[in-house]
Amino acid sequence: MTSTVPVTGVPAWIVLGRTVAGAAVAYLDPGGMEQRRHEVAASELADWIAHAEAEWAPRWVWHDTPQWYPALLAHGVRIARCHDLRLCHVILRASALVDPHAPVRTAAGWDAAPHVTLEAAAPTLFDFEGPADAAKGPPADLDDALAEFTRQRDAIAGGAEPGRLRLLTAAESAGALVAAEMQAAGLPWDAAAHDRILTETLGERGTGGQPANLAASAARVRAALGDPTASLDSQPKLLRALHRVGVLVESTSRWELAEQRHPVIEPLLEYKKLSRLLSANGWAWLAEWVDDGRFRPVFVPGGVVTGRWASSGGGALQLPRQLREAVRADPGFTLVVADVAQLEPRVLAAMSGDLTLAGAARDRDLYAGIVESGAVATRSEAKIAILGAMYGATTGESGRLVPRLRRTYPRAMGLVDDAARTGEDGGLVSTWLGRTCPPPSEVWAEAQSRASEADATGADETRARRWARDRGRFTRNFVVQGTAAEWALAWLADLRTRLDAIPPVPAERSAPRSGPVFARRPHLAFFLHDEVIVHTPVEHAEAAAQAVKDAADTAGRILFGDFPMDFRLDVRTAITAFKD
DNA sequence: TCATTTAGCGCG
DNA sequence: AAAGCGCGCTAAATGA
Numbered sequence: 001m002t003s004t005v006p007v008t009g010v011p012a013w014i015v016l017g018r019t020v021a022g023a024a025v026a027y028l029d030p031g032g033m034e035q036r037r038h039e040v041a042a043s044e045l046a047d048w049i050a051h052a053e054a055e056w057a058p059r060w061v062w063h064d065t066p067q068w069y070p071a072l073l074a075h076g077v078r079i080a081r082c083h084d085l086r087l088c089h090v091i092l093r094a095s096a097l098v099d100p101h102a103p104v105r106t107a108a109g110w111d112a113a114p115h116v117t118l119e120a121a122a123p124t125l126f127d128f129e130g131p132a133d134a135a136k137g138p139p140a141d142l143d144d145a146l147a148e149f150t151r152q153r154d155a156i157a158g159g160a161e162p163g164r165l166r167l168l169t170a171a172e173s174a175g176a177l178v179a180a181e182m183q184a185a186g187l188p189w190d191a192a193a194h195d196r197i198l199t200e201t202l203g204e205r206g207t208g209g210q211p212a213n214l215a216a217s218a219a220r221v222r223a224a225l226g227d228p229t230a231s232l233d234s235q236p237k238l239l240r241a242l243h244r245v246g247v248l249v250e251s252t253s254r255w256e257l258a259e260q261r262h263p264v265i266e267p268l269l270e271y272k273k274l275s276r277l278l279s280a281n282g283w284a285w286l287a288e289w290v291d292d293g294r295f296r297p298v299f300v301p302g303g304v305v306t307g308r309w310a311s312s313g314g315g316a317l318q319l320p321r322q323l324r325e326a327v328r329a330d331p332g333f334t335l336v337v338a339d340v341a342q343l344e345p346r347v348l349a350a351m352s353g354d355l356t357l358a359g360a361a362r363d364r365d366l367y368a369g370i371v372e373s374g375a376v377a378t379r380s381e382a383k384i385a386i387l388g389a390m391y392g393a394t395t396g397e398s399g400r401l402v403p404r405l406r407r408t409y410p411r412a413m414g415l416v417d418d419a420a421r422t423g424e425d426g427g428l429v430s431t432w433l434g435r436t437c438p439p440p441s442e443v444w445a446e447a448q449s450r451a452s453e454a455d456a457t458g459a460d461e462t463r464a465r466r467w468a469r470d471r472g473r474f475t476r477n478f479v480v481q482g483t484a485a486e487w488a489l490a491w492l493a494d495l496r497t498r499l500d501a502i503p504p505v506p507a508e509r510s511a512p513r514s515g516p517v518f519a520r521r522p523h524l525a526f527f528l529h530d531e532v533i534v535h536t537p538v539e540h541a542e543a544a545a546q547a548v549k550d551a552a553d554t555a556g557r558i559l560f561g562d563f564p565m566d567f568r569l570d571v572r573t574a575i576t577a578f579k580d
Numbered sequence: 581t582c583a584t585t586t587a588g589c590g591c592g
Numbered sequence: 593a594a595a596g597c598g599c600g601c602t603a604a605a606t607g608a
Contacts, residue, residue: 233603233604234603234604234605235603235604235605236604236605249593250593251593253593253594254593255593255594256593256594257593258593259593276602279601279602279603280601280602303599304598304599305598306597306598308598308599309599310598310599310600311599311600312600313600313601314600314601315600315601315602316600317599317600318599318600318601387596387597388595388596390596390597391595391596391597391598392596392597393595393596394595394596395594395595395596396594396595396596397595398595398596399595399596473596473597474597474598476596476597477596477597477598478597478598480597481597481598529598
């Protein structure tokens with residue numbers, strides 16, 4: 001190990017770069033000045049990082065979290081803080097809070113996709129394979145990392161709102177750590193419970209054919225169609241079969257079918273429901289995605305343009321509520337399941353400084369508060385109206401209700417209306433912390449200028465207007481959805497720190513399938529936009545639940561200071577994640 | 581034959 | 593029959 005040479009002062013950052021033999025590391029002082037650098041062999045890297053983490057607790061700077069952290073976790077090494085250059089680059093290069101000429105905007109190579117792997121801990125991750133490996137993901141070299149880190153620090157410090165961008169880049173990077181940790185720990189999944197749900201719903205699996213209940217509903221559909229060989233899985237064929245019996249729908253979607261009155265409708269809707277469960281989350285899914293009691297999806301932080309996470313493989317973000325019962329804690333453990341009540345409207349109230357809407361949300365269901373204000377008559381109307389305001393509804397019940405909100409909550413509605421107008425005009429909008437939406441595509445801009453020319457046709461104008469409104473709805477929602485994602489990141493980051501402060505349980509009480517880092521302590525197991533699942537030893541369940549609540553309070557203060565908005569949580573502690 | 585697009589539905 | 597945002601995934605249809 002080469003770590004014992006004294007340095008002048010404690011390094012604030014340690015930048016990592018890959019070499020053929022392992023890693024090159026550079027120590028930076030708080031001002032960003034390089035103090036020294038050296039190399040660490042691949043075989044010693046995990047131990048060295050653990051040592052440096054304990055000694056200095058630096059913020060680790062690396063090119064791409066999925067290329068460093070999973071292997072560390074597999075070696076039992078956890079770090080507290082990092083700066084993910086790739087993720088932060090994506091934010092900074094597009095941010096309206098960064099100077100238009102900042103070098104970070106034009107740095108080459110840093111727009112690469114993350115180099116994610118389905119393996120939670122590929123043992124080969126530290127075996128750098130030279131150019132072939134470097135071709136994937138952003139630049140992995142130490143000098144590239146140092147240069148990009150300098151560009152990013154300059155972009156933040158020289159920007160309009162350094163504080164916000166510092167928060168955002170720190171939160172985004174913390175999210176990268178959480179994502180890797182959740183993949184490593186996995187979501188505890190009871191395959192037997194899943195199988196039981198499938199069998200109860202779909203029926204027994206025969207030899208080769210469809211499960212019994214699915215086959216039975218298929219038979220009922222075919223009987224109602226008077227066609228024993230009707231194809232139910234082909235949209236065009238099903239549509240023709242429906243037309244033949246007088247069901248004159250234009251599509252085979254559930255919503256349109258549900259409006260029809262015909263004996264085929266009820267069994268067909270059931271068939272579609274069962275068929276969906278079988279193909280999306282049936283026995284094949286179970287065999288492919290659940291291994292040794294864990295579902296380990298790949299979370300992709302920043303994968304959505306608004307800053308929300310995406311996922312890859314297993315449909316982690318679309319697990320049907322029906323299957324939540326299969327999420328089951330290990331023996332001696334339990335789950336703390338928490339979701340935020342009406343996160344997006346609360347965020348909208350806070351970011352617009354709308355005290356009236358904040359008042360409606362205080363200490364109660366936000367929709368109930370809106371009803372009390374008299375703006376609308378029922379909770380369901382309040383919900384439809386708020387969603388319509390945030391999504392840009394113009395017609396139907398939602399479109400009709402939105403103007404009433406405008407009168408009662410002019411500041412909140414003004415914020416989303418402004419965002420929509422900016423987007424329609426081709427402008428950029430930003431979240432609270434400075435994530436900025438992409439500029440309009442060239443095709444979009446071309447269509448707008450075409451429509452304003454003297455010889456524009458009616459079709460040109462219609463198309464331009466439609467595209468403008470489409471973009472307006474996107475930017476309208478971007479500011480709210482994106483700021484909600486920032487709140488959620490702050491929540492996650494603070495929760496992660498709080499959980500880490502809870503003492504581990506004795507080794508004999510461990511949950512070994514959660515991996516060496518999380519076997520003996522509460523840990524995040526799942527995150528979905530405004531919801532978390534913590535897997536915790538039973539004796540720490542209360543502390544974990546409290547941490548979830550405290551972290552929500554902290555997130556609110558970090559983003560919105562003293563603005564009087566509480567982010568209410570629904571917190572449940574149970575062996576399974578079953579809901580309702 | 582293989583690759584890409586579409587319809588539909590799951591989640592927030 | 594989706595009004596109204598953001599996604600991922602599957603199976604079938606369609607295109608090359």
